Amino acid sequence: MATLLPHVNSVKEKALQTFAEKFGEQAAVCVYAPGRVNLIGEHTDYNDGFVLPMALPMVTVIVGKSHDGKKTRILSLSDVVGDINEFEFEAGSRADIKPGEPKWANYIKGCIANFICDVPAFNAVIVSTVPAGAGLSSSAALEVATYTFLETLSGKKPEKPELKALACQKAEHDFAGVPCGIMDQFISTMGKEGYALLLDCRDFITKQIPMLHLDNYVFLITDSNTPHKLSSSAYCERRDCCYEAAKILGKKSLRDANMNDILALISQNASESIVKKARHVVTEIQRTVNAAMALEKSDFQQFGRLMNESHDSLRDDYEVSSKELDSLVSAAREMDGVLGSRLTGAGFGGCTVTLLRKDAVDKTIQHMKAKYSGTPTFYIATPSGGAREIS
Ligand code: NG1
Ligand code: MG
Numbered sequence: 001m002a003t004l005l006p007h008v009n010s011v012k013e014k015a016l017q018t019f020a021e022k023f024g025e026q027a028a029v030c031v032y033a034p035g036r037v038n039l040i041g042e043h044t045d046y047n048d049g050f051v052l053p054m055a056l057p058m059v060t061v062i063v064g065k066s067h068d069g070k071k072t073r074i075l076s077l078s079d080v081v082g083d084i085n086e087f088e089f090e091a092g093s094r095a096d097i098k099p100g101e102p103k104w105a106n107y108i109k110g111c112i113a114n115f116i117c118d119v120p121a122f123n124a125v126i127v128s129t130v131p132a133g134a135g136l137s138s139s140a141a142l143e144v145a146t147y148t149f150l151e152t153l154s155g156k157k158p159e160k161p162e163l164k165a166l167a168c169q170k171a172e173h174d175f176a177g178v179p180c181g182i183m184d185q186f187i188s189t190m191g192k193e194g195y196a197l198l199l200d201c202r203d204f205i206t207k208q209i210p211m212l213h214l215d216n217y218v219f220l221i222t223d224s225n226t227p228h229k230l231s232s233s234a235y236c237e238r239r240d241c242c243y244e245a246a247k248i249l250g251k252k253s254l255r256d257a258n259m260n261d262i263l264a265l266i267s268q269n270a271s272e273s274i275v276k277k278a279r280h281v282v283t284e285i286q287r288t289v290n291a292a293m294a295l296e297k298s299d300f301q302q303f304g305r306l307m308n309e310s311h312d313s314l315r316d317d318y319e320v321s322s323k324e325l326d327s328l329v330s331a332a333r334e335m336d337g338v339l340g341s342r343l344t345g346a347g348f349g350g351c352t353v354t355l356l357r358k359d360a361v362d363k364t365i366q367h368m369k370a371k372y373s374g375t376p377t378f379y380i381a382t383p384s385g386g387a388r389e390i391s
Helices: 008-023 105-113 138-154 161-175 183-190 231-249 259-267 272-296 300-316 323-333 358-371
Strands: 029-040 050-066 071-076 086-090 122-128 195-200 205-210 217-223 338-344 351-357 377-381
Touching: 008 029, 008 050, 008 071, 008 122, 029 138, 029 183, 029 217, 029 272, 029 300, 029 338, 029 351, 050 138, 050 183, 050 272, 050 377, 071 105, 105 138, 105 161, 122 138, 138 161, 138 183, 161 183, 183 195, 195 272, 205 272, 217 323, 217 358, 231 259, 231 272, 259 272, 272 300, 300 323, 300 338, 300 351, 323 338, 323 351, 323 358, 351 358, 358 377
Parallel strands: 071 122
Antiparallel strands: 029 050, 050 122, 050 195, 071 086, 195 205, 217 351, 217 377, 338 351
């Protein structure tokens, strides 16, 4: 059986109750932002390419209230925060905020520092059901929830939603030290119930792709429960390879490259590693566009084939899979009713996503559990809404 996720309302109730116990009054603001699963378009966002994620029913909820004092105080009930689950700092000019310890607080501080105006001191409680380190964007959920909280608290919003996503990405770059692409913050901001989001990371043009006709099919997320080992250094290495390939080709980014350029890299004696990384990006961008068209036509067979090709390219060319992810993907593909399966997120651990017939879910889960050496967790990914205030 897939794990049942608590409803947003029960997460909210827990946060409100904790706030009342901790701060001795009722919270006035209540918001949430979702995690995401990327259906296809991996390691393309920082190459100005296309991605096709959808928002998940897993959410980060923040409740709180502003006050006249000087200190902002935050309590997180998330199990990843470690021993220090509370922190406080002097509210004031957002230009004075600097990253520090505890690390998890940097995502919040970064959003306050990158908000459109200074905000008053506040108390807040955070509760999240997005698993951390699983490639489901717990960090973006925390950033976008924080930004949404600040919008509600101050009554001010940036002119366009993309400015919100960009401010949250900047928080992750500057305060958490993670040079991530723009996908996660975008989908957490702009997700729409029943839709996947085709995002062009070059110019931020978006298209909501309806998934209302999935009918007999579902996306199944499988958490390998192996953390993204190696991921930050390997992520930077891959990114640098892509930038190097674009530079050799005299292009702004690999978005402007095609298969002839891959041949050009070979004839210019680029290293094998650079050629393979560039080939993944060029083929993955095309697969993502094709997959969005297949989804629009409800051609799930084709969508599944493209998912399989994506995984194989991430494994063989981009070299970001792991034996755990490969084994989950192979086990899924052995089952009748499975149309496609691939790793999702940065790789090296985290989750896979599988497109399959609804009536094949239970058997597929059993088979994957039997074949896998570790203990996986399964979730049904229903396309959910983006960040918002909850009344
Ligand atoms: P995850 O799966 O959250 O580590 C990372 C990047 C994305 C994107 C994907 C690969 C972060 C926070 N996010 O996702 O921007 O590049 O890898 O497609 O690093
Ligand atoms: Mg992350």
